Amino acid sequence: MQRRKGFTALGIVLVAINMRLPITAIPPILPNLQQASGLSATVAGLLTSIPLLTFAIFSSVFTKASQRWGEFKVLLIAFIILSCGAALRILPQVTPLLLGTFLIGLGIDGGNVIIPAVIKDRLPNRPTLGVSLYTTAMVLMSSLATGIVGPLTAKFSLTTTMVVLFVLSLISVIGCLLLTDRHPADTVKATNTTAKLPKSIWTDQLAWLITLFFGIQALLYYSLVTWLPNIFQTVGYDANVAAMLVTILQLACLACALLTPIFASSKLGKQLMLWIIGIGFGLGTIGVYLPLHTLAFGVTLALLMGVASGFSFNLAIIFFTQKTSNPSETIEVSGMAQTFGYLFAAAGPFSFGLLKSWSGSWLSTLLSCLVLAIAILVIGFLIERHTNVFQ
Template structure:
């Protein structure tokens, strides 16, 4: 689900040449999906309660594939419409898949989350490296057609899910008990929302601006790009390691400490007067590990801090509505602050404050068992 977003930056210049996109409009190809996540997450939550998680997920991925098909056409309107539809489809998956993991793997939700996030990060990393190479050997149209065909894998997966009669596929509203009250009034749900929002803001802001920040302290553009690649690969490693820590309070506390130190020290470490390749690699590794653990832990909170699939999808929809709104605002705000201050110092200090905040938020989440636990 990350591939349709991360595949675009390496070929953005080819898309501009082929379709006549301006630089400003081209930027919408990555910002539209994030805005879509923020606006429509609650819609998919309600739809899944009425028609069932598996059916709505199939509909979401059909929309995603339709959007990928539109992007094959080298026209501005088709690109923007396709990107919007892709954002809708991904949003459906973002909201619904944690609930399906909770429903289908109730005894092993952490394993399901690990497989889910590992596959996303792996495909995201491959897309960044492979798509640009494909356009050098084949035409842009051929590359975009390949991405469209690849999107159909998600549709096939949903059809297999619907064909699995060993698991319950009734609508969530009938299969699960009613919520004792609105999820929007629950303190733990808001803490999980804040945690998800902070990790999304930090990840997307760092991925957007760290190449520029590294260059501003003396790294070459090539080295800066390599350091951000290290950051993203570290996310992949964390997805694989998460099950080792996530099933115990001690393990999650360790992850939270690494998240706080990684985001905090990794960010302000750039301000140190040491700009060697080893130092840059260490800082990128710290930020990447923090990003990987925080994203995986946020998804795990969706499943571990809820009692059933109905609660999971409610918390997932709520958290991702605000979380991706944070993610959309973050890169813009960081860039605006840099323009005002003339340097990245204030921005990096804010990252330190956010790192402390996400650590404290995670600890507060760990002190409660599940949502609605304070309900009489």
């Protein structure tokens, strides 16, 4: 039993390696890709927006597929698709790059929807540990990729970098195989993964609250990562300092992944996380416009927003596992939340930029973040008032 848990933990970590890395590795080498393939600036932007749109459109497809063929089999297929996409991106041509990015988005989407159910199935008594392993590996590899791909491309070549990303994608396929390998004793337990739901998840109040929580945190994270460098520069920070502050924000997410099991194991701990999320997003964003632009103050704001982003994402995944009774319910909630959540996320950067254009200032955008911070705090406490979906 202990050995199987070890394989499960390793499998979750290996799969998580490629849950963000293939996306975050691209922006630092985008100029190289444009030069090698002839991508225009507009088309090059699709390399980061295609995956988000894929998450929104295909999450429900993976939900239905996993119910029909089983989540472990579909997860393996998803990461084989991801590896095929990574292989296509080795070719420095427009069509293979775009098609490869689409396939990578499909693969990651499969992981987004199914991994929470895998954690629920394989670690039913310790879901917070599974979530921590998953998000820690995901954020760590994402951060490392952002910092390494540029120097790697400069020292060797763009092709070498894309080959390395392909090889890393195969590691997650191995992780899927570790998770797919079932012990005979698990057969009875596995029947829960196709349990019939008492009613449609789309009619459940708690499921909609979890969907709103996931959607708001995704919108805030992707919008802030997109626009904060510009916002910091607008209020007086140097461009290099602004970039560093956004890096600090992302590294703070990693610390939250490690701390999540400590807080999420109790009701009081989760309530504390919710207050940190609300205060972090609220004060962190509106504080940018205060007339205090020292490095120490900027780092404090970045940490506030980073901790809020990290805890909100981890808590959203924990809601998927703690507020459901079996893996079948977990997949339904996960698929529903991520369908709408990534629609929010994809629209967020565009909407924030449009709001700035209309108002002529980032203040209206930051005030919107304050409103969203209050909303996610209230929604989180409403979620905690419920025990499970369908109850």
